[in-house]
Amino acid sequence: MFDQYFAGILVAFGVFVMGMFSPGPNIMSIIGTSMAVGRSSGKALALGIASGSFIWGTLTLFGLTALLTTYAGLLTFIKIAGACYLLLLAYKAFASALKGKTMQVKGITVDGGFGRYYRRGLLIQMTNPKAAFTWLAILSLALDQTAPFWVGGIVVAGTGIISIVGHLAYAIAFSTAPMVNGYRKAQRWIDGALGSFFTFASYKIATSDL
Template sequence: MIDVLAISWSGILLAYGVFIMGMFSPGPNILSIIGTSMSVGRNEGRSLALGIASGSLLWGLLAWAGLTTVLVTYASFMAVIKFVGAIYLLWLAFKSFRSAASARQINVKALALPGNGLAYFRRGLLIQMTNPKAALTWTATVSLGLATDAPWWVGGIIVAGTTVISLAGHLTYALAFSTQPVIRTFFAARCWIETGLGVFFCVASYKLATSRL
């Protein structure tokens, strides 16, 4: 087990890196947390973040189960999955570079919901589970650490680690974006952040396309 983990560790770390970088690229989930924390309140943003993180766990489990089934049944099909994942990462790189070159401001949307934190938790879960980007991101992330000879628990390590990252990252957004200094700093540095994301996604795409099956 230790030898297999040592061999798979570079792919696992790359998967973690892609997931972390993806959290810096604002999508519907991140923008809803930012907007809610800024305009409604920290507690509401935190409940929304917990719902989104729970959705991330569900997507991770689905991707893990699906890719493991593919490896067991149709090992040769993994090449197609990795190719699609590499193309998707290139698309994320393109979007990051385009966003960095654009002077357009990011539009955030606050969610004003009736009821307590449970309503925001449910909305966060719904946002994440109906986000098509989440499905593609999880497929690309999990496939980074999997090979045809990888044991089933390698995917479990990826899902467990990225779930912790998702929980910590989304809660950080909820807490940080309830303060004006962080908001101003983030948007001032957005160009550099998006450029760095574009470079990282290009590297990850190359790694995935050239990784062993």
């Protein structure tokens, strides 16, 4: 039975990873904090954001499962919405590649140590309205009308691990100006690749069994 959902789970993981390669405000805050305040503060912020991502994933999974139990046909709408959202991400990535837009790094400074930065990161992620749309798109890649609960559980658990590792990697690797400058030089190529992948993922949702 696992083989039936393996491809969808992999694509869901891929979308999550590619999303992390396309730095938004959360990633920029980690990079900026690591550079301006220190690597340890950046790591604390990263762990808070990763925890928030896991919570969003868990809430979305349980909420989506409850809704589909009552309204089975809702998955069709969710998949269409997920495909449109991924197309929007693809458009933004391609637009960024064409314009050559560079990322703007901005750090966060709070009074206190690890706990304060962790809580700030958690708050940043939990108040991010785009997180719900992102998770709906990710889960719709792995789920269909007959998918058991454990399929979504694998996606949430796996992306939780990826989120911790990935956000910490940003805090550690991008805590120096040369690394940030190197990323900026390659950003147009990265954005182009991200646009292509998000387009592919949108196509996978749109052509999957609804």
